[in-house]
Amino acid sequence: MRIIFLGPPGAGKGTQAARIVAKHGIPQLSTGDMLRAAVAAETPIGVKAKAVMDAGGLVSDEIVIGIVADRIDEPDAKKGFILDGFPRTLAQAEALDAMLASKHLELDTVLELKVDQTKLVDRIVKRAEEARAAGQPVRKDDDPEVFKTRLEAYNRDTAVVSPYYAARGQVIEIDGMQTVDEVTAAIEKALAGH
Template sequence: MRLIMLGPPGAGKGTQAARLAERLGVPQLSTGDMLRAVVAKGSLVGLAARDVMARGELVGDDIVVNSVLECIAEPGAASGFILDGFPRTLGQARALDEALEQARLGLDAVLELKVVEAVLLDRIIYRAREAKAAGQRVRSDDNPEALKVRLEAYQTQTQPLADYYRTAGLLHTVDGLMPIDQVTSSLFAELRLLTPVAGSLHLTGDI
């Protein structure tokens, strides 16, 4: 099963993607993980990504897209994958569509977590507080100022993807403000609606 997780920063995409990946037996591919993977491989794309990151610059769409394509071409992703944090722009989405079409593959669904932006700040502050209490590293962007910038970028660059995938008949939206377990159950309920894919995965029960 090939899935994309959509939602603003703090919506819980990473948590839910990890749960889905474990249940479905497919890899969860986040943008950061994919970039690190291609850098570790030492491919031409990886070397280009390494140089850009070493300069402290944002990795361009061309490198990100090629990194994703390398990762989904790996044997471990042959039975499917869950993309977490990609695509972020319409350009990336179209490039992914073209690559999958050339490989005679397609997406099964795009799962969107809808949340109220006012709640996201509370989540980000709580996440930072929990990490600090546990002696873990607090993400540098887990603060109100950074969240505002990230949300603005999401609204202008990533939110249009919802309309793009809705038009393609792939978008499935779930209330991301529910308790974590209920969100997971709702996501699986959406996946059960997919046929014949859902029947082949025996998605019964909740989580």
């Protein structure tokens, strides 16, 4: 099973991808998580990515395509994967096509979480508040002003990715405004009927 999750920041991609991992036993390839790990470890990639991520911008295609290409080659990804947060530009989508074609692999489906963008900042503020109350680290980009920039980047650079896959009939839209459990049920139904 090779799946892509699309949707704006805060749409629920990470939440739902983690549930699919638990149920179907395929790894979640989250470029956001990989980049945050690189930032925390202060690797050369992390050092380059940190300022861009903190400001809500997109890390360069070159860096992100490189980390995904390496990750897809790891043994646990051989049986399938869920891409969460990638591709985020047309260049990334084209690079993914090339990666898969070189391995004679195909995508199974692209799940797009459709949400009301005006409601997303509330989810992000809530996440930050919950982390603060629990004494956990708060994502720097979960600041409401930075979130605006993340949403702008999505609408400018990432919204074009869905039509790219829709032209091949690969996109299944999921209503992401339902409860988390309802969204999971809709995803499982979509996967079962695929």
